[in-house]
Amino acid sequence: MKAVEVRELVKDYGNLRAINGISFEVNEGEIFGLIGPNGAGKTTALRVIATLLQITSGSVTVFGYEIPKEAGEVRKIISYLPEEAGAYKNLTGKEYLNFIAKFFGEGEKFQNIVQRGLEIGNLGERINDKVDTYSKGMTRRLLVGRALMVNPRLAILDEPTSGLDVVNAQEVRRIINSSVEAGVAVLLSSHNMLEVELLCHRIALINDGRIVASGTATELKKGYDAGNIEEVFVKAIK
Amino acid sequence: MIGNIIKKEFKELFTLSTLIPIVVIAIVFGFVGQTIGNIGERMEEKPVIGIVDMDDGAFSDIAMAVLIEKAEVIYNGNDAEEGLEEVREENGVALMVIPENFSQNIYANYPGEIEIYWIMKGAGMMDSISSGVVEGLIQAVNQGISSELIQQDSSFDPALVLAPTQRVETTFFKGKEIEGLSSSQLGNILSSQSIVIPVVVMMLIIMAGASVISSMGLEKENKTLETLLTLPVRRSHIVIGKIVGSALVGMIMAAIYMIGFSRYMSSFQISDINLADFGLALGMQDYLLIGISLFTALLAGLSLCIVLGTFAKNYRSAQTLVFPITALAMISMFITMFKDFDTIPAVLRILVFAIPFSHPMMAMRALMLDNYPLVIGGIAYTAVFTVIMIVVAVRIFNSDRLLTGSVQKRAVWGKLGWGLRR
Numbered sequence: 001m002k003a004v005e006v007r008e009l010v011k012d013y014g015n016l017r018a019i020n021g022i023s024f025e026v027n028e029g030e031i032f033g034l035i036g037p038n039g040a041g042k043t044t045a046l047r048v049i050a051t052l053l054q055i056t057s058g059s060v061t062v063f064g065y066e067i068p069k070e071a072g073e074v075r076k077i078i079s080y081l082p083e084e085a086g087a088y089k090n091l092t093g094k095e096y097l098n099f100i101a102k103f104f105g106e107g108e109k110f111q112n113i114v115q116r117g118l119e120i121g122n123l124g125e126r127i128n129d130k131v132d133t134y135s136k137g138m139t140r141r142l143l144v145g146r147a148l149m150v151n152p153r154l155a156i157l158d159e160p161t162s163g164l165d166v167v168n169a170q171e172v173r174r175i176i177n178s179s180v181e182a183g184v185a186v187l188l189s190s191h192n193m194l195e196v197e198l199l200c201h202r203i204a205l206i207n208d209g210r211i212v213a214s215g216t217a218t219e220l221k222k223g224y225d226a227g228n229i230e231e232v233f234v235k236a237i238k
Numbered sequence: 239m240i241g242n243i244i245k246k247e248f249k250e251l252f253t254l255s256t257l258i259p260i261v262v263i264a265i266v267f268g269f270v271g272q273t274i275g276n277i278g279e280r281m282e283e284k285p286v287i288g289i290v291d292m293d294d295g296a297f298s299d300i301a302m303a304v305l306i307e308k309a310e311v312i313y314n315g316n317d318a319e320e321g322l323e324e325v326r327e328e329n330g331v332a333l334m335v336i337p338e339n340f341s342q343n344i345y346a347n348y349p350g351e352i353e354i355y356w357i358m359k360g361a362g363m364m365d366s367i368s369s370g371v372v373e374g375l376i377q378a379v380n381q382g383i384s385s386e387l388i389q390q391d392s393s394f395d396p397a398l399v400l401a402p403t404q405r406v407e408t409t410f411f412k413g414k415e416i417e418g419l420s421s422s423q424l425g426n427i428l429s430s431q432s433i434v435i436p437v438v439v440m441m442l443i444i445m446a447g448a449s450v451i452s453s454m455g456l457e458k459e460n461k462t463l464e465t466l467l468t469l470p471v472r473r474s475h476i477v478i479g480k481i482v483g484s485a486l487v488g489m490i491m492a493a494i495y496m497i498g499f500s501r502y503m504s505s506f507q508i509s510d511i512n513l514a515d516f517g518l519a520l521g522m523q524d525y526l527l528i529g530i531s532l533f534t535a536l537l538a539g540l541s542l543c544i545v546l547g548t549f550a551k552n553y554r555s556a557q558t559l560v561f562p563i564t565a566l567a568m569i570s571m572f573i574t575m576f577k578d579f580d581t582i583p584a585v586l587r588i589l590v591f592a593i594p595f596s597h598p599m600m601a602m603r604a605l606m607l608d609n610y611p612l613v614i615g616g617i618a619y620t621a622v623f624t625v626i627m628i629v630v631a632v633r634i635f636n637s638d639r640l641l642t643g644s645v646q647k648r649a650v651w652g653k654l655g656w657g658l659r660r
Contacts, residue, residue, distance in 0.1 A: 013638075013642055047464075047641065050464075050468045051467075051468060052464060052467055052468060052641055053638050053641065053642070054637065054638055072470070072472070075468055075469060075470040075471075076470040078468065079468075080464065080465065080468040081465075082461065082464040082465065084461050085461050085462070085464065085465055086460040086461040086462050087460075087462065088460065088462055089460060100465075100469070103469045103470055103471055104470070143465075146465075
């Protein structure tokens with residue numbers, strides 16, 4: 001079964017067409033990257049799949065569940081990490097993980113989810129401090145922990161390493177890779193082409209609401225006779 | 239340089255969204271003031287009264303002369319029943335009956351008795367203006383008689399000269415006949431009883447409302463809303479959770495406020511009248527109805543706030559959105575304090591009824607006078623209002639508005655029932 005199937009998806013904001021008929025699939029156990037410049041439609045596509053935005057036309061299914069008809073079922077199996085997401089500032093990191101975990105399980109299951117969140121976030125004693133006191137990197141690690149601790153079947157990660165320093169970014173990438181090894185499908189967006197090339201099994205290049213090219217990094221580089229994905233992108237949008 | 243900063247600040251603060259609420263409130267207050275009327279003008283108006291003189295003596299003649307000069311007398315006869323009916327029909331304030339032996343008693347050094355039958359229309363502060371003017375008339379009658387006593391003979395008891403009459407009063411109010419109380423006294427009792435509840439309700443609504451609107455603003459500012467909306471929880475549960483959470487915060491804050499306020503109010507408590515003696519005491523079921531009325535009004539207010547909160551872009555804009563709620567609560571508070579629901583013009587009556595916060599403000603006074611239909615009708619209306627607001631809020635939560643600020647009509651008003659299920 002496909003983790004995600006997007007068919008001819010169109011999304012309008014009033015008169016503005018943000019996504020113009022894109023189609024792609026994400027397989028189980030793979031990391032699929034949507035890459036493109038700011039305003040290309042990456043975040044809109046992820047928000048639609050995360051059940052946050054309405055579909056203008058086309059169809060989206062997640063593990064066979066249709067959006068928006070079965071949005072409630074989709075929310076049980078996905079985890080969404082928005083770009084520049086925050087956590088509740090008056091809660092401690094631990095309290096925040098507890099709050100989220102309660103939506104996914106009780107008793108031992110709840111404890112296991114929180115424990116996994118603590119391990120992924122890896123904030124040590126600072127997990128008991130208020131989120132308000134965290135640096136951007138610490139908050140992001142907490143949020144990555146929050147997103148992956150619930151063992152989602154599909155993790156939707158919007159610019160997962162956005163604003164992080166090299167060390168923190170590398171750590172987040174390591175966490176994503178280990179989650180995939182555990183069977184999670186990952187759909188991520190980034191405008192960091194290098195990161196996507198390193199992380200993703202397959203890539204779709206998106207520009208002006210359309211997918212201009214897709215495939216593995218190797219296939220794309222070969223197809224466009226390019227040394228890296230950045231070059232592929234530039235050639236693809238010409 | 240400083241001019242540049244002032245210009246920037248002005249442009250940032252003086253926006254359409256900050257201006258519209260102020261303009262709307264100014265218009266509403268102006269409209270309310272104009273509709274209720276001018277206190278000064280009403281003080282100068284001659285009160286409409288009826289007079290029954292069964293004495294026909296020297297002092298009753300003085301009293302009659304004063305009353306005829308200073309009041310608009312619509313009945314001047316000898317039948318108290320007929321006079322009372324006439325005063326009622328003509329929307330008068332009181333029937334004053336001067337019984338037989340009035341003058342004779344005064345000559346015998348006893349105060350002359352005047353029977354006053356008050357027709358009370360409302361228990362608001364503004365409703366007691368006419369009766370206040372009649373109180374002034376009685377003072378004028380006393381002065382006239384005192385002056386005559388001084389001129390006639392110096393052997394009268396000085397206490398009698400200072401107070402030559404005494405009153406026996408009965409007040410008719412909304413089907414109740416209350417003996418021993420003037421309409422002013424009754425109005426004061428009802429006002430003091432019903433002043434605390436409007437203030438409590440207003441504070442409760444404002445504080446809980448500010449909590450829920452700010453919560454929406456903070457969710458957007460802290461970028462936590464998107465995560466919340468992708469969790470496996472129904473939108474209706476998110477909306478209800480926010481409402482109940484804010485209600486608890488609001489109740490705690492209002493309780494703290496009220497501890498201070500009740501101490502402040504108790505310093506003005508001068509009446510030691512037992513309401514039970516006059517059939518005005520409230521029973522357990524009345525207090526239960528007041529509680530239900532307060533609870534439903536709070537839920538209605540918060541459900542309205544959560545709809546407003548969806549317009550908040552951040553914490554700062556959320557603060558601006560509290561203003562309409564504050565204004566509605568204050569309009570309800572002032573109107574119910576100053577006027578009785580039954581004595582305000584029809585347009586204002588509709589406005590007051592339509593604002594859910596008005597109902598607990600009016601409930602205590604209404605229940606004292608056994609006006610159950612108003613209280614129960616208010617609860618029913620407020621409950622329906624709450625359900626409608628929650629449905630609207632859930633539909634907005636299911637739409638793009640929360641994240642994009644715009645709404646796809648199909649999404650908000652699409653298939654019935656789909657929204658609440660999610």
